[in-house]
Amino acid sequence: MKKKDTHAYTYAYEYLRDQILNGKFEPNMKLTEEKLAEVMGISRTPVRSAIAKLEQEGLIKNKRIFSPTSTDIRHIFQVRILLEGFSSRYCARYISEEGLNSLRECVEIGHTGTQEEVMQANHQFHQIIVKETHNxxxxxxIDKMQSxxxxxxxxxxYHKRPNLIDEHAEILNAIASHDEDLAENLMVEHLKKDLEFSLNLLKV
Amino acid sequence: MKKKDTHAYTYAYEYLRDQILNGKFEPNMKLTEEKLAEVMGISRTPVRSAIAKLEQEGLIKNKRIFSPTSTDIRHIFQVRILLEGFSSRYCARYISEEGLNSLRECVEIGHTGTQEEVMQANHQFHQIIVKETHNxxxxxxIDKMQSxxxxxxxxxxYHKRPNLIDEHAEILNAIASHDEDLAENLMVEHLKKDLEFSLNLLKV
DNA sequence: TTGTTTAAAATTGTATACAATTATTTAAAA
DNA sequence: TTTTAAATAATTGTATACAATTTTAAACAA
Structure with a gap:
């Protein structure tokens, strides 16, 4: 299963990341380098690197699968809201015409695309806004929080949160009309709704 | 020189970090694992881990010593200001009595301490405020930006920026009197002054 | 010269053996 | 029993050899 055109440690990283994100590991399960190495058909060395990187990204804590509590998730969003809120404000002032068009495309796909495409477009929308800070x-x-x-x-x-795409459209409008305060506020509210919606579902 | 009571990779990390922070390496210099390992009297393995960690912290980029341009420094402060500004606001609302006392102590040392102590107290002051978010x-x-x-x-x-400690005292007052807006604003302004002062000196 | 190709050297990535540490089990004492 | 200590096993940390890759140097053609 090992790809020849990429490094073993990249393979290990992506493999582990996917397994974790798709819930293939028991929450809080202990990861041992040797067993993982055997499963992947590589040695411990690249597995070590992969684990170290995933620890940095917060998906692994103390060699155990990190399953965030709702408090953890609130903390993550507290930081995310701060950074993406600022980014939206920044966009309202400085965004390029290409940037705006990319955002419009994301909103468009949000209305017409398949679930998979909507996922991707949603990610893109937020990504573009952050990227436009050029910081x-x-x-x-933000990238390290993506996982x-x-x-x-x-x-x-997946659970079709109401108004998800409409809110993107509103944020886009605020940015396009250079309304900094509005852009930031709308983004902050948008993310707070995402947070509460997810937390409610996860609790059920 | 290797300590017996600690791991080689910790030693390597601290050694490299100190060398970089004290300007012992040429800016942009390429770091090679083998040479460093030899100098430190350990093998490449722990050196690798240390380099990987320092890359995450932004002190090394692409195996080269990272010497930030003023633009880089502005970017770093843009994020720092956002996070510490928020933290100050948060403190103004929620800080504990112990927290307040610790802050008071830092201001006190700022007035009376040696240069080394002032360095430490300055660090502490900002650290405490961030820690009080409990996030x-x-x-x-913020920790990863510390280096x-x-x-x-x-x-x-070192260059005795004017009003450095007075500004800390003002921030402390704003926090103690639960004035959230003021606390955030003062912190933001404080950091902006630090930034400009440093950039001016570095440019000379 | 300048640019391109090939050979050599240097460096990084990976596997593996062994040492140090940590966790687990077993057995003895309270 | 419960607790403590010792022994054992499991796991991680480190060194080292070798493979893959990247960088540098050299040789040659345009």
């Missing part, structure tokens, strides 16, 4: 640290920090954000997004799209 | 991701994110922030702080303290 590598900002982009990177866990992905778990949320799946819930939201 | 692990927030704390962790680079340290470079700034050294400049600010």
């Amino acid at each position: 590598p640290l900002m982009i990177d920090t 866990i954000i992905y778990l949320m997004r799946k819930t939201v799209v | 692990p991701l927030m704390i962790d994110t 680079i922030i340290y470079l700034m702080r050294k400049t600010v303290v």
Whole structure:
């Protein structure tokens, strides 16, 4: 199953990440390097690197699968809201015409696409806004949260949260009309709704 | 020089970090695992881990010493200001009495301590405020920026930026009197001044 | 010169053996 | 029994050899 055109540690990273995100591991399960290495048909060394990286991203904590509590998720969103709120404000002031068009496309797909496409477009919409800050640290920090954000997004799209796409459209409008306060506020409210919607579902 | 009571990879991490922060390496210099391992008297394996961690913290980029441009530093502060501004607001609402006392102590040392103590107290002051959010991701994110922030702080303290401690005292007052807006604003302004002061000095 | 191709060297990635540490089990004492 | 201590097993940390890759240098053609 090992690909020849990529490094073993990349394979290990992606394999582990997918397994975790798709819930193939018991929550809180202990990961041992040797067993994983055997399953993947590689040695411990690349598995080690992969685990170290996933620890940095918060998917693994202390060699155990991290299954966030609702408090953990609230904490993650507290940071996310701060960074994406700022990014939206920044976009309202500085966004390029191409950026705007990309955002419009995402909203469009949100209305017409398949569930898989909507997932992707949703991700893109937020990604573009952050990228437009052109701040590598900002982009990177949000990037490292993506794995866990992905778990949320799946819930939201899969269970068809009401107004999801409409809210994107509103944010887009605020950005397009350079209304900084509105853009930030709408993004903050949008994310808070995502958060509460997901938490309610996860609790059931 | 290797300590017996700690892991080799911890030693490697701390050694490299210190060397970088104290400017012992050429900016942009390429780090090779084998040479570093030889210098430290350990094998490549722990050196690898250390480098990987420092890459995550932004002190190394692509196996090269990262020497931030002023644009890089502005980007870092853009994120820092966002997170510490929020934390100050949060403190103004929720801080504990112990927290307040710790902050008071930091201000006190800022007035009376040696340069080394002032450095430490300055760090503590900001650290406490972030810690009081009790948000692990927030704390962790700021933590990973510390290495680079340290470079700034050294400049600010060493060159005795005017009003440094007074501004801390004002922030403390705002927090103690639960004035959220003021606490956030003062922190934001405080950090912006740090930034500009450092950038001006570094440019000379 | 400049650019392209090939050979050599340097460096990183991976596997594996062994050492150090940590967790688990077993057995003895209270 | 319950607790403590010792022994054993499991796991992680480190060194090292070798393979794959990347970088550098050299040789040659345009």
